Amino acid sequence: MINDTHKLSGQFSMDIPIFKKTYDFMREFYVFELDFPKKDRYTLGQRCEFYIVDVLEGVMIAAQTEKSKKLQILEGVSNKLDLLKVFIRLSADLKILSDKRYIVCQNHLQEIGRMLGGWMRSVRE
Numbered sequence: 001m002i003n004d005t006h007k008l009s010g011q012f013s014m015d016i017p018i019f020k021k022t023y024d025f026m027r028e029f030y031v032f033e034l035d036f037p038k039k040d041r042y043t044l045g046q047r048c049e050f051y052i053v054d055v056l057e058g059v060m061i062a063a064q065t066e067k068s069k070k071l072q073i074l075e076g077v078s079n080k081l082d083l084l085k086v087f088i089r090l091s092a093d094l095k096i097l098s099d100k101r102y103i104v105c106q107n108h109l110q111e112i113g114r115m116l117g118g119w120m121r122s123v124r125e
Helices: 017-034 038-064 067-093 099-124
Strands: none
Touching: 017 038, 017 099, 038 067, 067 099
């Protein structure tokens, strides 16, 4: 998980668009995960859920961290997002996620990725 030793610079607001998008994705994936076969729910489904939580937590931490340390946290979030994409794709390839649900997940992940990339670019400037 993301290192919690970073100095936090302020209160967190749930109005941050990337937080909202990730939160919405987590709610939707939670419903999808309920339909995973039992053996997959407690392996692949749970792993996806952990990475979604890691991304959500990383966004919260980054939002409260001073700018000089923010990029490092966002890069960690980006890595977690990439791993999540792999496990979501694996779920679809194994037919655990239907094509329709996979597309829903991919749309969420692409949007979160665009938001995260934009945030990282703005921090680098």
